[in-house]
Amino acid sequence: MLTVLAAVGLWSLGPPILPPEPEPEPEPSEVLHLEIRGEGAGACPVGADLPARLGVLLPTLEVEVTPEPRGGGPGPVATIDVAAPPDPGASWEVDLVLTSPLGEHDRRLEAESCPVVVDALALLIAVAFDPVSAANQIDAARRAKPEPEPEPEPKPELEPGPERGPEPELEPDRSLETEPVARPRVTAEDLPPWRSSSADARGRGDDAALRAGLGALAGGGYGPLASGSAALVPRFALFGEGWRWELRGAWLPPLVRDVGDDRRLRFDGWWLGTRGCWVPTPGPVELPLCAGVEAGSIRGEALAPVLNARSGSQPWVALELGPGLSWSPRPRLAVGVEASVPVPLAQAGFALDGEPVLRYAPAGVRVLAGIELRLP
Template sequence: MLAVLMAATIVAAAEPPPGLALDWTAPPGCPDRAEVYARVVRRTGQEAADRASLTARGTVREAAPGRWSLTLELTGATGGGRRELSAPRCEELVEAAALVVAIAVDPRAALAAGEVVVPAPPPEVAQGAGTNGQGSEDMSPRAGPNGQVVKDMYEGPKAQPRATDEMEAPVVEEPARAEAPAPTAKPPSVRVGLRAAAGVSFARLLPRPSAAVSMALSVSGKRWRAELGGLYAPPVTGGDGVIGGLFQAGAVELRGCPVLRRGAVEVPLCVGLQVGAMQGRGRGTGLATTTTARSPWLAATVGAAVGWRPRGRVGLWLGADAIVALLRPSFVTAGGVKVHEAARFGGQVLAGVEVLLR
């Protein structure tokens, strides 16, 4: 009877365990046994896990706030070993444990996905004794190919420098590249502006100085400026109460200017040409009838302006021009009495606001 029991014990000891046996203990919030087992199978395949002769026992605990430790014991048909690892996150220890177990099951299949760095133990952790009575770093020289691969994984690849004991993360990630800053938009080389101004114009050209309004569209570069605008002077009286009239003028003006710039200030120096008409309507007690007459207007202008645009698109404008009449309108009554004739020289002063359209 005793011989039968001894034979049965020997036979039972000779039989390998039924596939990979995984005993896993971890606090809530860490991956459980099923997740660890699934990660091993993903690396080795289910067939390799089913025919393995390996028992793995892992225990995860929180060693300190923000620090986790793992005790992993491997026992196989040809030997085993024990290892204590540390990492700042439980997830990192789970990945390291799954890798070590997968290498012990099938080294070639487990490493086919590429090299993964396993977290090193903290320097204060003493090396414990393995199940075969040897140090945990030994993993038993007689442990066969699987045990030796696990030992090599702990020590790091021989062709590479050893991982330092202070390594925090199990996977070395390439730092994200900072995106190149977007290029700063350059101001347009050609700007378009619209100016509205008012002031006094046609001085000495009409019978008396007249208020005036103008609008101008400008196109400008860094050192030049071109304008196309319109100018209107409302009616003013001329003559006397016996023989007189109301006189007004309007013109289209084309100007070209070299520009001096300094910071937010620009100084255009302009020459231009005015083309339009001057109109007079008779009035007074000495006139038997009153009629309206128009005379063409043609004049050249020379002047300067100051523009100030401290910020944004809106700026202030002040300009003064000398006017040289190339045609001098003259108004007379039916009896030949001259009521008004434009002078040869005159001037205008306008102030306003200019807005950049682009």
């Protein structure tokens, strides 16, 4: 009973005082590894100035300058390639490859001076890690900077006049007091121009670089003989902006043709060719217009019931001209269709028992469709 009364008495004096809860330990900050390279790194101290600028925009981010490439590893990495301007009036060019919690970023910067390059790099990296915190730091720095006071207007000098008695005290001139000037907010247009190395590859002239292609086509048409035929065509191509050159070959699968009086002739063939193309590009498609030359051989063989049947071959040399249509759904893949008109430079054919039964067509028609793998 005494214990209960004592407890009640102590509680009447006030609730027990509990020890304060321990404060949570701050989470460890991320460490950004900077890799600085390029022939302009010595002229522009990016490695020395960039960590200080990042410390102002994003205090929670630790920055470590890595003199050599890390070759992978944990933590975010920013690789900066600095190119000094070739002429005194030219711009600095900087390539930035950044791996941050928001993903991988690939940017190219152009600026008129080294300090502008450092400020732009610091702003891009800070926004990539924590855009909200970076915006708050910029706004806080803008408010903390004192407004410059305007210089007072010069007062006109007074000419000396006659001596007078003591003049009354004048009130202070308040005409010089001005309202605080609101500074404009920093927008994306105020930053130095930058371009993405992947999205603006066309602007840097990458489309004009030499590329190669490996393709396979199949189709058929009329010719080389005055009959229908099929063709399988592998090809190798080199191409650039507005032009294309191809080296191709073809195999004509065997076909059997009835030449009358229960006589039949089986023929096949091959040819190699090269051609050049002018390639206009209206939008996402290519419209090559090509001309070339091809040479090979057509082989014919008589079938039973012809007696003493023999096989023979005739040379094939022709010029060909035709348009095409190609579409590239991916940078390394293209699909297309083409049509051409081969014209033989020499007439030839096949005969049975001294009687001509099948000759070359004066002109043929060939339609092919296929795919192409483009490198690089």
